[in-house]
Amino acid sequence: MVSSSGQTALLLAIRGLGKTFGRYVALKTIDLDVHEGEFLSFLGPSGCGKSTLLRIITGLERQSAGTIGQGGRDISALSPAQRGFGILFQSYALFPNLTVRQNVAYGLNGSGRAAEARVAELLEMVGLPDIGGKFPSQLSGGQQQRVALARALAPSPKLLLLDEPLSALDAKVRVHLREQIKDLQRRLGITTIMVTHDQEEALAMADRIVVMNHGTVEQVGTPAEIYGHPASLFVASFVGKMNLVPGQVAGGAFRPHGSTATIAEAQGEGAARLCVRPEDIEVSDAGSGTAARVEGVEFLGAFTRLRLAVPGWGGVVLSADVAARQMRDLAIAPGAAVRITLDPTRLQLLPGGGDA
Numbered sequence: 001m002v003s004s005s006g007q008t009a010l011l012l013a014i015r016g017l018g019k020t021f022g023r024y025v026a027l028k029t030i031d032l033d034v035h036e037g038e039f040l041s042f043l044g045p046s047g048c049g050k051s052t053l054l055r056i057i058t059g060l061e062r063q064s065a066g067t068i069g070q071g072g073r074d075i076s077a078l079s080p081a082q083r084g085f086g087i088l089f090q091s092y093a094l095f096p097n098l099t100v101r102q103n104v105a106y107g108l109n110g111s112g113r114a115a116e117a118r119v120a121e122l123l124e125m126v127g128l129p130d131i132g133g134k135f136p137s138q139l140s141g142g143q144q145q146r147v148a149l150a151r152a153l154a155p156s157p158k159l160l161l162l163d164e165p166l167s168a169l170d171a172k173v174r175v176h177l178r179e180q181i182k183d184l185q186r187r188l189g190i191t192t193i194m195v196t197h198d199q200e201e202a203l204a205m206a207d208r209i210v211v212m213n214h215g216t217v218e219q220v221g222t223p224a225e226i227y228g229h230p231a232s233l234f235v236a237s238f239v240g241k242m243n244l245v246p247g248q249v250a251g252g253a254f255r256p257h258g259s260t261a262t263i264a265e266a267q268g269e270g271a272a273r274l275c276v277r278p279e280d281i282e283v284s285d286a287g288s289g290t291a292a293r294v295e296g297v298e299f300l301g302a303f304t305r306l307r308l309a310v311p312g313w314g315g316v317v318l319s320a321d322v323a324a325r326q327m328r329d330l331a332i333a334p335g336a337a338v339r340i341t342l343d344p345t346r347l348q349l350l351p352g353g354g355d356a
């Protein structure tokens with residue numbers, strides 16, 4: 001939803017939110033805006049606090065510090081029912097003794113003709129118009145999760161909260177369902193927050209991704225921003241495959257450790273990592289470029305991932321992706337000598353020398 005000023009309206013304003021369990025700090029001072037109509041994803045490794053943050057938003061858990069503002073008032077004291085957000089977790093959580101129709105109707109206040117029509121509409125919406133009379137045990141995992149989604153959507157909540165809704169499903173169903181959920185979210189325009197530890201899922205579905213680590217927010221941005229311009233070494237190494245070349249910035253240039261070669265212009269001084277994606281390394285079998293040796297070849301279908309040792313850059317080993325089409329023209333096998341060129345417009349330097 002866009003207001004007359006061109007600004008997207010704010011649905012939730014999370015300010016200074018913290019959560020401790022005894023002496024354990026699960027969330028540290030989280031500040032986050034949730035805009036109306038957006039699909040937001042909380043992404044991060046296991047234990048970083050994603051579910052805790054989501055549960056606090058639902059009202060199932062109470063924060064230790066900070067506020068959650070909705071429409072200018074703090075909703076922190078409201079129960080989950082009073083907040084009225086739609087919730088869907090990893091486990092299907094359908095009532096086994098109720099039919100699909102009864103399960104979905106449970107999410108509605110009311111009965112009769114209007115409720116029946118609404119249930120039919122919801123089942124149609126999740127692509128399951130014909131299974132209303134079945135019981136959960138008669139459905140596949142993917143179908144059960146879609147019924148649970150229909151139930152969560154039944155009262156037309158202002159906010160839909162999903163905690164790893166796809167992680168119990170097999171890979172094929174998961175990809176299919178993520179397209180369906182994204183499609184539905186866009187059509188309904190419903191503000192959605194989805195927790196996932198699967199970066200591919202977040203990149204594919206979210207309008208904005210909140211990357212979390214150890215109870216803090218590392219970066220908030222669109223998938224393209226997160227992937228293209230990671231703000232920290234953690235984000236760089238957690239989202240997608242990233243080569244991190246350790247080295248030193250001095251005299252306007254970045255040089256890898258153990259090398260005098262300049263591979264990028266750089267400002268400042270000190271230890272740094274050069275970040276380059278595998279697809280931004282150009283590989284050829286002749287011509288100019290830096291000499292490298294093929295250490296490994298991993299065929300991945302649409303592309304091949306090469307492991308390349310670069311002696312001139314202090315012996316660093318890089319991953320480089322070569323498209324299948326280009327691979328056919330190159331004579332590449334383990335041990336082969338190749339030349340590499342880094343796309344200077346796609347390089348990024350991050351300060352720091354330790355482990356990411």
Ligand SMILES: Nc1ncnc2c1ncn2[C@@H]1O[C@H](COP(=O)(O)OP(=O)(O)OP(=O)(O)O)[C@@H](O)[C@H]1O
Pocket residue numbers: 021024026044045046047048049050051052053197
């Ligand atoms: N009720 C609780 N009591 C004590 N510690 C808790 C409780 N709930 C969560 N924690 C701890 O808080 C941290 C964050 O947990 P949380 O469930 O939010 O992680 P997560 O990012 O959702 O991880 P996962 O990807 O594994 O689901 C963990 O270290 C967890 O052990």
Ligand SMILES: [Mg+2]
Pocket residue numbers: 050051052195
């Ligand atoms: Mg979790």
